[in-house]
Amino acid sequence: MIRTHHIVPTLPLWNRLIYQFNATGLVSQVWDLYSEMLSCGVLPNVFTHNILVHAWCKMGHLSLALDFIRNVDFDVDTVTYNTVIWGFCQQGLANQGFGFLSIMVKKDTFFDSFTCNILVKGFCRIGSVKYGEWVMDNLVNGGICRDAVGFNTLIDGYCKVGEISYAFELMERMRNQGVFPDIVTYNTLINGCSKRGDFDRAKSLIDEILGLKKKKDCAFRKVDDVNDDDGTMNLEPNLVTYTTLISAYCKQHGLSEALSLYEEMISDGFLPDVVTYGSIINGLCKRGMLTEAKALLKEMDKMGVNPNHVVYAILVDSLFKAGSAWESFIYQSQMIVCGVSFDLVVCTTLIDGLFKSGKSDEAEAMFCTLAKLNCIPNNITYTAMIDGCCKLGDMDGAESLLREMERKQMLDQNIMPNAYIYATLIDGHFKAGKQDAAVDLYNEMKLNGLEENSFVVDAFINNLKRCQKMEEAEGLCKYMMSKGLLLDRVNYTSLMDAFFKTGRESDALNMAEKMAETGITFDVVAYNVLINGLLRLGKYDAESVYSGIRELGLAPDCATYNTMINAYCKQGKLENAIKLWNEMKDHSEGFLKLVRLKRAMDVLNEMLLWGICPNITIHKALLNACSKCKRADTILQMHKRLVGMGLKVNQEVYNSLITVLCGLGMTKRATLVLNNMTKEGISADTVTYNALIHGHFKSSHIEKALATYTQMLNEGVSPGIRTYNLLLGGLLAAGLMSKAHEILGKMKESGLDPDASLYNTLISGHGKVGNKKEAIKFYCEMVTKGLVPKD
Template sequence: MRNHDIVPILPLWNGLIHHFNASGLISQENDCAENGSFQMQPNLITYTTLISSYCKQQGLEEALSMYQEMVTNGFLPDVVTYSSIITGLCNHGRQAEAKMLLGEMKNMGVNPNHVSYSTLINASFKAGTIMEALSLQNQMFVRGLPFDVVVYTTLIDGLFKAGKPKDAEDMFGILLDHNIVPNFITYSALIDGRCRLGDFGSAEYLLKEIEGKNAVQNIVAYSSIINGYVKRGMLDEAVRVMRRMVKQNIMPNVFIYAALIDGYFKAGKQEGALALYNEMKIVGLEVNNFIIDAFVNNLKRFRRMKEAQALVESMMSRGLLLDCVNYTSLMDGFFIEHKESAAFSIAQEMSKRNISFDVVAFNVLINGMLRLQKYEVKSVYDGIRELGLAPDVATYNTMINAYCKRRDLENALRLWNEMKSRGILPNLITFNTLVGGLSAAGETEKVLDLLNEMTLMGIRPNLTTHRILLKSCLKSRRADTILKMHEQLAKMELKLSQAVYNTLITAFCRLGMTRKATSVLKEMEKRGILPDTFTYNALIHGYCISSHLKRAFATYSQMLNEGLSPNVATYNILLRGLSVCGLMKRADELFGEMKERGIDPNASIYDALVSGHGKIGNKKESIKIYCEMITKGFVPQTGTYNVLISDFANAGKMGQARELMNEMQLRGKSPNSSTYDILICGWCKVSNQPDLDRGLKVSYRTEAKRLFIEMNEKGFIPCENTLFCISSTFAKPGKKVDARKLLKELYKRKNI
């Protein structure tokens, strides 16, 4: 146009820029803006259109630069300009700057509109700063700004995701009261929220309502129900809804297939996942990043990251570009496999490809680095701030957990206060992490303060909270302390489930307080909560550790009479109880009964039987069971080997005892102090036999001496019997008592 000396009028030029912006043709838009700038000065509309375009195309820095140029050239931004930049900042996780810009708008006399507030409210919910979101909602009320369907939908979706379903439903009621017609996005938010609560009947009713009103049928609504079913493991129902979509002439997209494939993989149904993958390809859908992520996550669960990396490289060779989520999954998988160099390589590749870390990727990196325990918590935390990323609740949970594991409660509490001051609402994971850290440190008063704060925030304790606190109370060994904590949690609206009562019964049984445990069982049954196998196992264990085997077997019989099936843990507890008491005939009968029920014994059961027979001198039977154990691929514990070694040593068969020690080490079991005590005493005993060949005597004593030195090098303290054997065997006549005293004094000092 310039070549023909025709100067376009500015509105026409702005219209052209706007057209390119709406079409996503940013390069043409930039060319148009640059060409136009030769013969005309851009106005407010030009700048605003360009800023909006940059923000939509992830060019936030260019948008901010354009904003500065606009102000320098004397153009004051309007509400559209500000709203565009606020959207760009929120999309980049720079919520604090967006909020500051909202304040600047007010100072410049530009009134924020419902779009500005809606964007910030949505960003606040996503960042977990729920109080901030509700504060912005209140500001809208005060300013008299209209609430349209977009604002209401944003609030409904955010409240559901924040765990406030009642408030979300109330908001939907207000929307209807104001005669605002909900759109398909509103319905999708409602459906998704109800699916999160497990209320699928209501969710499907809403779906029918959309279909019945001939409203715009949206694939997102179906996706919400399908995702809800998948998360609950109800895969058949999820597929049923997908088939229903097809009947409504709505074709499932690749994202729905990705959710289903991932769900089938998580359920261990590999064939179902692959069938869906093949179906997806038949209908002509291309593999995308979500499908790749489903396959990578599946391989990650089975610690097969080498295969995952090969799959990704194959897909990349076909032109698929990985996104931040894909890289994050790969990095997480390598950290799980303790391959930190591979994980860091992934992070470096992200940087080379200019893929920005989001807060999730950084959380994975933080978690992986802290798991290695090679990095300072503070330096890792400072890294996220230097990158300009706003830490979310998951970041704070990771950092607080790291400090608690290092018993640095001062810094853990500092972060706790910091997250609240930033408007990030702690969740149940935050509370449980801090409760665990404070409980382990014996900070009872601080734990109680935390529980009070939890109540004020409207967060209910769960089974994990209950277990952490009861475990802490076990240290007191007082029934009243345990009950008091249980009752306090019940007042905080802890759901009294079977699992909660089982935890309480287990706590009492571990202390041998079976009467208290039985009274809890009665209370549980009064509430209509039936005991299960776990409940009876806890009671049986309580009776066994209290040496009340008759009551243990009476409870076992009661369990069978009530139609409950014992499991391997039931037999493990009973067989250990019998083995400790030396009742091996009854143990063998029970072992046979277990096999008849089709329950395969585990390593722990074999350990109990080998030890039990060995302790009563039934060497033949203990060796027989030991051989069966090895044949089935189980490796005995060091204590089980010690029983067998002791059996041979007592019979003077030190060659076989030595072979067993060598075998246990070959199988990856290290000898302990007792192993050395048994062998040293055994070699000393055989070396002191009368009429023993001198050469054998020297050989046996050399072996005893070698083991004694090895024991000392490993830092083990010999028992008194070992010291007696060594001093009796090696001291000169008349010096044995002095030698034993000297050895005892030496090891006493070493122990100190």
Template sequence: MAAALDVVDRMRKEGVEIDVMGYNSLVAGFCRAGQVDAAWAIVETMKVDGLHPNVVTYTTFIGEYCTRKDIQEAFNFALVDGLGRDGRFLEAYALFREMVKIGVVPNHVTYCTLIDSLAKAQRGNVSLALLGEMVSRGVAMDLVVHTALMDWFGKQGKIDEANTIFQHALLNNLTPNHVTYTVLIDAHCKTGYIDRAEQVLSHMEEKSGQEAALDVYDDMSRQGVEMNSFVVDSLVNGLIKNGKMEEAESLFKDMSSRGMLLDHVNYTTLIDGLFKTGNMPAAFRVGQELMERNLLPDAAVYNVFINCLYMLGKFKEAKSFVAEMRNSGLEPDQVTYNTMITAHCREGKTHKALKLLDEMNRRSIQPNLITYTILVAGLLKAGDVEKAKYLLNGMTSAGFTPTFMTHRRLLQACSESRRVDVVLEIHEWMMNSGLHADLLVYNTLVHVLCYHGMTRKATVVLDEMSKRGIAPDSITFNALILGHCKSGHIDNAFGIYAQMLQQGLSPNIATFNTLLGGLESAGRIGEADTVLSEMKNVGLEPNNLTYDILVSGFAKKSNKVEAVRLYCEMLNIYEVEGCITLLMSLHPTLTVASMAALAELNVVNHESTFGDVADG
């Protein structure tokens, strides 16, 4: 080994610059001489010099091990102690394939090392291919491989696949550890599947799931699974998202009382949830507890308080927190400023929002795309189109490219403003900036135009979509139908409906309710039978809104008998004694003739809809 280092030192003293190829030559020389330890010393020196061994380097070692008849050790040594450990997973995979080609049969260690490494590097598809190969060769999977694959599937949002891997581990008598549980709990909670998180921990035992997240916690405690702040944050987050704030607080307090060292993330999650449910006193109490535990609030904690106070309209209190943040030695960051800018734009105080942008620049805090989107949307909503355009140009000059989300947000802002006429101008600017609109953007544009009665312009947009190869969907056509109905162009609405069918799109209940609403508004409710017939032909049943439209329409046409018949059909109530007397007492405006016609219908009162019947 010393000889190897001496060689490198002599070369350096003579001014020879050694690259990867040079090191590989040295490695090859020592391996040929049978001095493997010296060759590995060269590799370590190579790393110190900032160079990375490559496949050639490790193949050289493999050749030497093969000479010694220890092929498998050579293979594993290169993968485990070499490329895999250095985080160079794709090179490790390439080496793996080379060795398989020359007849080396990978063993359990080889497969598990490579699958685990690739999954952690988010190369899960390659891991899955290796898994299939591993199973076909009859090589057993260990818990590390199962957990790595569960983690990858969870991060991809593929919860069913993650659960399948978990069940496979159980079937192979592998005992999940706290890492396995943490991975699955986090995946389920983040996707809102609290009930399924509980099922994982109860080994597929079906439960009611009413207190799912707390049961998960209890199961883990009973099974002696080690808890950590990551698990707690996943559970608390899941409970909050599912509206179970009391359970989240209870779990948090329980973990704290057990002496677990909760961190800033745990506290921030709970404080944010408490604020969003309007429980300010509890949020401040948790913040006080954080400080009592000598966990000084960080920027994330302050940002939660500032954001929630602004959302509650408490500007004075929010500003005091910004001042306190600075006094504690922390500077407001992008998140802080974006929060303040959002609050001022929401209140229509765009001049203050623009001052904050100037302040960001003075303090060398780089605005991001979110900052510009908030400001431009705020200016458009306030009707200050020229300033909005100026800022849009500033955004592109700063190197920011608008996204589809930016595009949609600005179109929506135009809809909410006093200058909805500029919506197409903003759309054109976005398209000219190099952004290619997707279906969601076009649907937003069509909706905005139709909502404001600009159906002709919306039809032009439909043609633009066709030219760009973007096929409209049922949402696009529903918006157009609604626009024509709102404008009183009911025949045009039916024309759009026919076009929708010609393109092979299936109407939904919203389509039919919109058409019925158009007929009702136009005083043509008598034509509703055709719409109802088509609705039933496509397998749709009327819902409450359908009946409300029909009842209201027939009542306005003074057809009270049909209105009440439909009302009774909606409620599906029969043989109700005394209902006629009840109707007369509640709505004496019904005529005797109407009551006689209703005598066989047995109806009961339903205030919102029945009011239309009686007043018609």
């Protein structure tokens, strides 16, 4: 508007605009604004150039920033050089950043404490903490003032490399040199102790903060750091202190302690923030308590705390791993609706999850989208891509990604293959039967100076296990341990599984004992291997074995339920089997839903021998399992077989069958089932018609979907919100906007108000066809009614 009226903004306005674009993440448009400013005849100053340099460094375009400084005639200051040094350090190139100091000396540009702290943090990031300390000492000797930030950075660095004792010595050195530890110092040390599992020392630090070293139970007060008259710090724990401990407890499987501290924190007047909630949600997800994690997400909403990309990434990743891909996509949609930005962590999580849920094309599309989001893929992103290709058997694609990484390394983008990536490729080649290619990759890894890690060892163990070469697997483990490599939980689990399967039970149990001796805790996978092996021996009581998983605080998964129900049936303990079956349903983790159909039928047949007839839950699970083959005959035969086994046919059973068929677009078969249903005197309900409407839209039969809706009304069956959601979604997707508007009108006439889900459909549908005005109108209407997008 200003340009239309021939009003040229002044330099301060341009600077403010460019700064805001950079600060809010729109870094790719900073250069466009800068060019626009020049075209208006407004000359930049050093502040303008500093923002531009920062934007390039933030995007990882160090070469552009350096060329700009070298080739464009403009004044630079300490901030300019500090920004470039920061850019080097962000890319893991602290040594090059340190070399930049010589240019500052030649240009008579002074260093400051920011220069020092940026370099110290840069060296700590790459694990060169001692060199970072040397840099700080030398710059201080050159006249730079020490401050708490520099010391805190070094303390954090030493904590991360495991030198906790020296970190404590640094805190004493701070005091001796007149720099007093602040709450950040203590929080850093508490975090370091907590990550090592030294909770006693962490709590003693809190006692020290409060000046109550001898008192175990202390009431936290909501006060910040205060300087006393003698110059010492009167410190009080803050939200970060609590959150640090809560996060550590969650990571160390101390969920009950974390929740106890969470309650204590609230009672002491501290309201949890997004980091606190994220830590607990992470802990819940790791324990398989996804229902509780989702409930806590809703509590965040009630407390007015908006989930960030980290919280969503945790949930999305956990749901993908639990096999609930559709729920993951719901939370992904929530992120978009709520305006939560997708960072590299979220994108990498989605790439990994999409591959695991069989959506490889979408995963590759997400990888290609990274550049548009100004996200530079890192080793973890490439690992997810390479792992996905390997699981698909696309070894050529996986290796091409490895070579792409090597090319980027040559272009100084600091993306180099690591041992984890080689482990993924080696394992992929072994599974594809390409033994020589796997060994060649291992040799290439060694030539590149990379050492074996537990993942590489596990790839070889699993290959030797498949080849029935357990002596060689044992020899490999002993050799690796002699080189100083410690076996991890996955290695021990693989060996234990192999020994059980080859009949060497004593060796398998020996592996379990070694795990306990080395302090490696069992996870649900390791425990499943153990209980499978023990129960197969027939020497152990099923109930005592199962109670062990509960005593360890582990949540049983579908494999656990599968094993235990089999064991109880074989032992004739039907009451225990039914009890476990009900427990399984309560957790919405029915093993039939996720295991192979043949295995499910084996368990079902065994239960029938003891007089247990199939019910609606078994019917649904087996039909879903049959639907994987996408053949109507198989699904219908399974239905008839279950009816023959004693399944009582009712409306719910027919609805399950019709829903499965329509979910595959088999509406003709579903209509025949509906006809049989009505002949038997069982009437169709809203669920029945909803399934058919969904199936017709899925098959692009718009007219048939609308005809089913009309039939539904003629039969006197009232459509529900779900019905209208399906109708509007299908019509909007087909671009039939006027018909969708008509249906929406009929819905409102019937007295139904759109819910959050329906609004989401309307907003998404109009948005996809470019009707932004309508999408915004519905969004505003939704917000006005106090609705928030839900599941």
